[in-house]
Amino acid sequence: xxxxxxxxxxxxxxxxxxxxxxxxxxxxxxxxxxxxxxxxxxxxxxxxxxxxxxxxxxxxxxxxxxxxxxxxxxxxxxxxxxxxxxxxxxxxxxxxxxxxxxxxxxxxxxxxxxxxxxxxxxxxxxxxxxxxxxxxxxxxxxxxxxxxxxxxxxxxxxxxxxxxxxxxxxxxxxxxxxxxxxxxxxxxxxxxxxxxxxxxxxxxxxxxxxxxxxxxxxxxxxxxxxxxx
Numbered sequence: 685x686x687x688x689x690x691x692x693x694x695x696x697x698x699x700x701x702x703x704x705x706x707x708x709x710x711x712x713x714x715x716x717x718x719x720x721x722x723x724x725x726x727x728x729x730x731x732x733x734x735x736x737x738x739x740x741x742x743x744x745x746x747x748x749x750x751x752x753x754x755x756x757x758x759x760x761x762x763x764x765x766x767x768x769x770x771x772x773x774x775x776x777x778x779x780x781x782x783x784x785x786x787x788x789x790x791x792x793x794x795x796x797x798x799x800x801x802x803x804x805x806x807x808x809x810x811x812x813x814x815x816x817x818x819x820x821x822x823x824x825x826x827x828x829x830x831x832x833x834x835x836x837x838x839x840x841x842x843x844x845x846x847x848x849x850x851x852x853x854x855x856x857x858x859x860x861x862x863x864x865x866x867x868x869x870x871x872x873x874x875x876x877x878x879x880x881x882x883x884x885x886x887x888x889x890x891x892x893x894x895x896x897x898x899x900x901x902x903x904x905x906x907x908x909x910x911x912x913x
Contacts, residue, residue, distance in 0.1 A: 685757060685786035689723065689766045692817070692844045693824075694801035695793035696861035701766055723764045727752070729826060729833040739831040742823060746774040746835065753784040762786065768824065769836045771847040779837075782853060790848045793861035795841055817841040 689704070691697040698720070705719040731752045732745045739745060756763065769779055771788075793801075795817065802813040816822060818840050826834030838844055849856055 685761075686753065686763050686765050686780070686784055687786055688780075688788045688848075689764055689791070690771075690788055690848050691768060691791040692793075692798065692838065692841050693768050694798050694805055696791050696864060697766055697768070699861075699864065700789070700791050700859065701764075704764060723766055725766045726756075727767075727769065727834070727836060729828060732833045733828070737831075739833060742825040742832045742835045743774045743837070744832060744835075746777040746779075746837075749777055749779055750781060750784065753780060757784055767836070768838055768844075770839045770844045771851055772837055772839070774837060785854050788848055788851075788854050788856045789859060790845070790856055791859045791861060791864075792845055792849075797861075798841060 689697055689701055691700075701720060701723050705722050709719050709722045710716075727745060727749060732739070732748060735748065737744060756765075772779055798817060799810055799813045802808070802816055803810050806813070806816075808816070820840045820843055822838045822840065824834070824836040824838060825832055828834075839847070849858055
């Protein structure tokens with residue numbers, strides 16, 4: 685089953701992914717960027733290259749979202765995946781479903797800082813960055829040999845956040861980027877508790893977590909919320 689690390693672009697997803705990857709996959713507790721490869725991004729080009737479809741429209745790959753997640757989940761256990769995709773439906777194609785998703789960790793950042801970060805990243809003006817993050821039809825696309833293989837439906841900053849945080853299908857832990865800045869250790873521990881994983885020595889039992897165990901992310905999220913009250 686999948687736990688999504690979801691966010692709008694330039695909101696700190698890579699930072700959170702680094703913290704999680706370092707906790708679970710570093711045998712020395714020293715971080716290196718290769719650890720980020722342990723937490724893949726979805727949807728991305730590599731999941732759709734094998735199909736013979738022409739993918740003439742940017743969103744054509746959406747019809748394979750669920751099929752590819754089903755393949756991912758053929759191997760038992762929990763997996764983290766990064767996404768900037770909104771929790772949405774494109775032409776009747778759901779981004780995910782209950783059979784493939786266990787929960788969500790959504791990282792949110794002050795939109796004023798998202799604007800400046802988008803401006804720096806894409807080398808655009810702040811006005812253009814504002815238009816970027818308020819565009820309700822915004823998406824990220826990439827092509828390979830005239831086929832649209834990379835497509836992520838971002839929508840606006842507000843709609844992206846709302847789609848995940850307000851959803852009633854999956855439990856959500858919301859992490860503020862600014863909280864990570866002020867107390868990274870406490871917030872990282874909260875994420876670890878929410879995910880239900882515990883590192884044991886140099887063995888990562890969580891990665892082989894069996895689906896029929898007693899783990900319930902909803903209980904852990906409730907525990908997290910109560911600890912903040």
